[in-house]
Amino acid sequence: MDEDVRAVVERHGEALIDSGLTQVEFAAALGTSASRFSAYRAGKTVPSAAFYLRALRLAASLKSAREGGWMTPQSAAREIHRALRQGDSLWALKMTLQGRDHLRELLRGHDEASRAWTAAPRTTGDRRWDALLAALTEHEFEAAGLKAPSWADAHDKRLDEDHAWVLPSLLLDEAEVRAVTPNWLAEHGIYAAERDLVTA
DSSP: OOHHHHHHHHHHHHHHHHHTSOHHHHHHHTTSOHHHHHHHHHTSSOOOHHHHHHHHHHHHHHHHHHHHTOOOHHHHHHHHHHHHHTTOHHHHHHHHHHHHHHHHHHHHTTOGGGGGGGSOOOOOSOHHHHHHHHHHHHHHHHHTTOOOOTTTSOGGGSOOGGGOEEOOOSSOOHHHHHHHSOHHHHTTTEEOOGGGGOOO
């Protein structure tokens, strides 16, 4: 292995550690497979310069978010998945909204850690919750006047009408929830009263 390839291999290993993610999570965040990323780390394949720089940038953002105590799409998806596994959809919603609130604050403060939200998370294990996390992320970026990350505005993150999801409300029936759902959320096939998406 020549000196330059060895340096790329070492930096990819450092980036993985800095990210705080598993190799599978970091590969997904970078938009590649775990096996391909493993080949980069072993020096069997040399990544493009763009991929290499993205890995370093993303790892730095994820490290900054972790050190600042901020949620990322990966940690939000992980917490949602854990809550759903335990059958606690209320906690899953709380974690989703907490992630959204963290993103909002990062974008408001123009914090470097907000770049961590450009990285695609692994699935929560439930397509509806994946769609909700994506919809909230897209909305926060657009509200900040920024282009949403590609993972958040991807067509496959939207629910079609046959699979539309109406979040339960204590005060409203399904028709009323649909009537008061903001357009930006309904476009994702998700219906929820805006007041049910507010955190205390």
